[in-house]
Amino acid sequence: MASASFAKLNAASSAWIGQQSFGQRPGSSSARLTTRRVSLPIRASSYKDELVQTAKSIASPGRGILAIDESNATCGKRLASIGLDNTEVNRQAYRQLLLTTPGLGEYISGAILFEETLYQSTTDGKKFVDCLRNENIVPGIKVDKGLVPLPGSNNESWCQGLDGLASRSAEYYKQGARFAKWRTVVSIPCGPSALAVKEAAWGLARYAAISQDNGLVPIVEPEILLDGDHGIERTLEVAEKVWSEVFYYLAENNVVFEGILLKPSMVTPGAEHKAKAPPEIIAKYTLTMLKRRVPPAVPGIMFLSGGQSEVEATLNLNAMNQSPNPWHVSFSYARALQNTVLKTWQGHPENVEAAQKALLVRAKANSLAQLGKYSAEGESEEAKKGMFVKGYTY
Numbered sequence: 001m002a003s004a005s006f007a008k009l010n011a012a013s014s015a016w017i018g019q020q021s022f023g024q025r026p027g028s029s030s031a032r033l034t035t036r037r038v039s040l041p042i043r044a045s046s047y048k049d050e051l052v053q054t055a056k057s058i059a060s061p062g063r064g065i066l067a068i069d070e071s072n073a074t075c076g077k078r079l080a081s082i083g084l085d086n087t088e089v090n091r092q093a094y095r096q097l098l099l100t101t102p103g104l105g106e107y108i109s110g111a112i113l114f115e116e117t118l119y120q121s122t123t124d125g126k127k128f129v130d131c132l133r134n135e136n137i138v139p140g141i142k143v144d145k146g147l148v149p150l151p152g153s154n155n156e157s158w159c160q161g162l163d164g165l166a167s168r169s170a171e172y173y174k175q176g177a178r179f180a181k182w183r184t185v186v187s188i189p190c191g192p193s194a195l196a197v198k199e200a201a202w203g204l205a206r207y208a209a210i211s212q213d214n215g216l217v218p219i220v221e222p223e224i225l226l227d228g229d230h231g232i233e234r235t236l237e238v239a240e241k242v243w244s245e246v247f248y249y250l251a252e253n254n255v256v257f258e259g260i261l262l263k264p265s266m267v268t269p270g271a272e273h274k275a276k277a278p279p280e281i282i283a284k285y286t287l288t289m290l291k292r293r294v295p296p297a298v299p300g301i302m303f304l305s306g307g308q309s310e311v312e313a314t315l316n317l318n319a320m321n322q323s324p325n326p327w328h329v330s331f332s333y334a335r336a337l338q339n340t341v342l343k344t345w346q347g348h349p350e351n352v353e354a355a356q357k358a359l360l361v362r363a364k365a366n367s368l369a370q371l372g373k374y375s376a377e378g379e380s381e382e383a384k385k386g387m388f389v390k391g392y393t394y
């Protein structure tokens, strides 16, 4: 391609790409003679400074993200585990418990909400987004529309939601959201096929560009599922491939790296592998992968827990923060922050306070892990249980 050798990115506001004159076939002698540079101004998001600021405040020391963006179907599974029906009232009660926990903002810098929650209020009429703002927690929104089968692949899936995303994002911004999340998955036992990896990376990059254009910091989450009996080396190999494609397409879509956050899976052996890896090994492999693939311009790495137990997820995060990293290395856990809370609550109003305390215990533990100062001494048996489900959807 004649243009590639001229490619040059110009600061924040535009990119200039050398191009052939219009109407010439590439490679033809007339094209060679008339090839010249043509400037193609590319508009940078008018939100650029705000995006950088938002990302920085989410990636602040000793804090991480509370992910409670379960779709109604997945939230229903959570509620069913404690014998509650999947009604709007029960979902609101559960989210109210979480989002009104006093002092949460000391450990939590952002909360990812499902659309229903973004527009909901507490039972006494206070908007959930305002409850968060009062605690200095940035409200976020899940914007993908879930996974569907990917035709032509090896039983893999792709993530929907790009149609209408720009207008939805603009509305979410008006409602108070300042960051977004798009979760797609890659399955190691299914290949992964080159097609599935490319589709995942391209979708994430388009979503990231659209989010930034509408003032939302995109969380980029290609979840490499824990499913499978493969060893840790294989996870490393797949993770490196996936992240290299993701960054290739992020760059191609002119995404501002200083205004994104990543939500990777930790590099672990498959959940059905014969041996578990200790936190030091998981930290070593995960950081190796990240250092090889993630530019230091990215402000924060906010891990998902993927079905690990609460204690495992915290120990692994702690191990990754034993020496300085080029980025803020923290958490964006759903299951690893909610397991004990749900079991403590059981849907009874008289248990709300105890459940909120349980949330603070987990949030504080992960805050300490973000600072590399966590010890698992005194953790409950419940916190050591995982919530791994094969082929988990969100």
Ligand code: 13P
Pocket: 067, 068, 069, 112, 181, 183, 221, 304, 305, 306, 307, 332, 333, 334, 335, 336, 394
């Ligand atoms: P966990 O894997 O931590 O349950 O969360 C996944 C996720 O994407 C939540 O936003």
